[in-house]
Amino acid sequence: MTAELVRGQNHLLPDTRLEIRVSAGTPVVAGAGLADEHGKVAGSEWVAHPGSPRLPGVEVSRQAAADHRLAVDLEALPAAVHRVTVLLALPAGTGGPGSFGAVAAPFVAVTGLDGTEIASYTITGLDTESAVVALELYRRQGVWKVRAVGQGYAGGLAAMLHDQGLDRAADLATAIQDAVARGVDRSVAAPPPRTADVDRLRHGAPLAPTAPPGPANAQPPQPPQPSEPARPPVGDQPSAGATPPANPAPSTGPARPAGPIDYTHPRRRTTAPPPPPPAAPPTSPGTPSAPVAGDATGWSMEERLYNQVWGMFEDLARATAAYRSAVDFAESRMDQELDRVLSDPRSRIGSAGDAARAAARAKCEELTARAREGLDRDLAQLAAESEVVEPALPVAFARWDNPVWHAYRVPMEIPMALRLGDLHLAESPELRIPMLIRLPLERGLWVDAGRRGSGAAGLLDEGRLRRLALDTAVAHAARLLAVYPPGDFTVHVIDPAGSAAAALAPLTESGVLAAPPATGPGGVATVLSRLTRRVDLVQMAVRGGAAADALPPDLDTAEQLLIVNDFPHGFDDRAVTQLRYLADEGPAVGVHLLMVADREDASAYGPVLDPLWRSLLRVTPVPDDHLADPWVGHAWTYEPPLVPPGSRILHDVLGRVADARRSWRR
Known part of the structure; x- marks a missing residue:
């Protein structure tokens, strides 16, 4: 049964190989400090962070992310380490929120390698703080426990590291933020919304000095988190109950428009889109339905295909993440079993040791093969969907070798997105997902x-x-x-x-x-x-x-x-x-x-x-x-x-x- 901790509460840890899962709703930096029995970190080399993600017994993420999985092996920690402190901070200079008070409360969970949740903690009460000590794993009288800390720092990452006992905390904070910035350079983020005034300047609506808050000015949705089952919603839309406007008439010449100009897509909605068309019935019980192009929600086929492509991207990301997690678990379990064999002199050599090692490797291979079967099943379904969706894509979403380009006609309105290329992962290089960016x-x-x-x-x-x-x-x-x-x-x-x-x-x-x-x-x-x-x-x-x-x-x-x-x-x-x-x-x-x-x-x-x-x-x-x-x-x-x-x-x-x-x- 999971222990739901409150600030200051502790809980016994039954295992020494653990995962610490962080869910913040916005990209955060995750790190871990290795400290002595007094809670002091000896130096910057004992802090795991995106620029130096691995330490003995600890591994953290290499970049800022909304969700993290930190690996901890308490038995592999140096003997002088009595505490592992989990540190969270908002990345600087990325245009994101400046304090934890502006985002949902971060959630931290300690789990076993099989995913079983041991203890969880929702970090509430944060306001102007941009860095927080989430929790700590500590050793007392040979027993490891977890304590919910939730100590925030308005002074940010440098203040938090200084409180950990580091002499050159500001230098380390700068190095961490630089490492995060290099990761941001390589990342794809959701674009910022256009200002409401510029939106109206493009398509003729009256201008006002400021725009009141409301659905028409809402921020566009962020990409879905891996735990969310729903596919990504569409972008900005007009007021509820509005009738979709007719397509604009084609231009007749270079005359300047009489009214103001608007730079937004003219066909975005705020009312709920119609449901997708019903999928084809399964060929036999227990088999997935035959894929259908445009089976996502949306006002038009273009919008449904856009959401379907996003859904394929999300499904591939989740399937691959599940496979990698399962492989990591299988390898960690094999390492644990091999360590157990090698730690006993009686089974270290001889036929008993060989048999134990062979059994551990066989179990690892079995778990890996089972995970690969699940991944291959998901990939096959996505490949079948791609074969149906790719030929149905409109010009803006299509590859250059798609026959739709041979029937190309200059459009009278802009599409909602444009294909910028293709994306794939190492586990499935033959499965390409269109990379669509909004227009x-x-x-x-x-x-x-x-x-x-x-x-x-x-x-x-x-x-x-x-x-x-x-x-x-x-x-x-x-x-x-x-x-x-x-x-x-x-x-x-x-x-x-x-x-x-x-x-x-x-x-x-x-x-x-x-x-x-x-x-x-x-x-x-x-x-x-x-x-x-x-x-x-x-x-x-x-x-x-x-x-x-x-x-x-x-x-x-x-x-x-x-x-x-x-x-x-x-x-x-x-x-x-x-x-x-x-x-x-x-x-x-x-x-x-x-x-x-x-x-x-x-x-x-x-x-x-x-x-x-x-x-x-x-x-x-x-x-x-x-x-x-x-x-x-x-x-x-x-x-x-x-x-x-x-x-x-x-x-x-x-x-x-x-x-x-x-x-x-x-």
């Missing part, structure tokens, strides 16, 4: 042209890798152009040395660019000044409650994408400052970056550009397992959406986009 973009993109940190990129020569990075950027830009109505999306290119002419040919030859690629310092300065001016003017219009017709007649109010090649070559300090400004302020008013760069090339600027890279979603031109999932701790392998070799589909699509833009301008 309009809330975060710029960075196509990494560097070779460091990627095994696949390291095998390519520098010239080949840079060309692949440019091809990836062109493919992303072409997709964005293809899913927007004529005149609603404008692309600019900065190519300081003019070295990307061959890769940019699909964009330049089709005529879809706003102007030829800018070259040289003068061209760089001109494009950045124009886009900076646009951001400034739209921001002022939003703050002043002005309508679109109050903006200068030469201002392009369409969504803007700036492709930057070979950064920072050709950029002076002023240009770098403008680029950072566009990365920070541009997305809220429809100006987005698509960087093609090697971060190491910009190392001369030091930490000045760190906020720039963090504001962008990093993608790679070759398959790479760099996308971290903070909800279950997976590292997803990302595959870019490159056009099949020899295919003309990208040129054909861009040609149709260019024709539609020319007709729209007439």
Whole structure:
């Protein structure tokens, strides 16, 4: 029976091999300090944290996450260790909540390796604290117990570490936050919501200086936690009971809109969507139903397919997490049984010892095989669903080799999401899940042209890798152009040395660019000044409650994408400052970056550009397992959406986009 602890209460631990599970509802940093009988941690080397996750007897997560599993082996701890303190802190500089009082109370549970819960503790009463000692495992008279602590620190991680007895607590806190920041650079997070004022500026609703709170301004839902059975809900929606609006009429020319402009998706709802269509009946009792494309909830088939893809992503994450947990348990149990054999001199050698070791390994293999059977069963079901869903995806969600692109027509409204590539895990490399991002973009993109940190990129020569990075950027830009109505999306290119002419040919030859690629310092300065001016003017219009017709007649109010090649070559300090400004302020008013760069090339600027890279979603031109999932701790392998070799589909699509833009301008 689980002991539900309150602050200060303790409970006997029946096992020495344990898991400590943390659920916080928001990404937190988890660590563990090894202390003596007085509760003092001897030095920073006795604190397990994301930058140094393993210590004798303790292992913690390598990144901030909403859910953690900390492994503890009390028998493997050094003899001088009498306490293991579990530490939680909110990551700094990530845009998340600044105190535990702004989030749900963290929940901590101590379990056995088989998942049986021994004791649990909900940390209540926190307010301005951004760090907390959750609980401690301590040894008294040879017996280990757990105590609920719940001591919070408004001074944050440094104050908490100082209270643990560390002399250089501030240095260690900085090192931990730096390690967390490196993990955030690699992670995919839900985008921030647009401000209500900018939302109304795009589609004609009256502007007000401020917007009252309510469903229309609600934060978009976060990705579901692994424990939640429901699939992810859809995004922002209008008031309850609203009738879905008709599709907007196509534009007839380049005339400026009479009313204000809105940058939000025009078809998001707040009322409950209709239920999914009924699934096909199972072929026989006990077998799963045949998969059906669009069996998730949603207002339209597009929305149902979007939610279904999210559900497939979630199901694969959970199935793989369960398999990895089962394998870890099997291996831990084998290690425990082998340790027991080796600790007894009578069974350490001879036939009895060999038999015990063979039995332990056989049991481990049996448990692993049983876990793999369950995973294979889940993978087979997901693969069957993927075979049904993939051909049914609309253009914005489809791969370039999907026949739907051959029937492409320029749309009259933007879709709710765009496919940015594919994702898969090491246990199932053949099962690809579409990586969909919501539109309009809330975060710029960075196509990494560097070779460091990627095994696949390291095998390519520098010239080949840079060309692949440019091809990836062109493919992303072409997709964005293809899913927007004529005149609603404008692309600019900065190519300081003019070295990307061959890769940019699909964009330049089709005529879809706003102007030829800018070259040289003068061209760089001109494009950045124009886009900076646009951001400034739209921001002022939003703050002043002005309508679109109050903006200068030469201002392009369409969504803007700036492709930057070979950064920072050709950029002076002023240009770098403008680029950072566009990365920070541009997305809220429809100006987005698509960087093609090697971060190491910009190392001369030091930490000045760190906020720039963090504001962008990093993608790679070759398959790479760099996308971290903070909800279950997976590292997803990302595959870019490159056009099949020899295919003309990208040129054909861009040609149709260019024709539609020319007709729209007439």
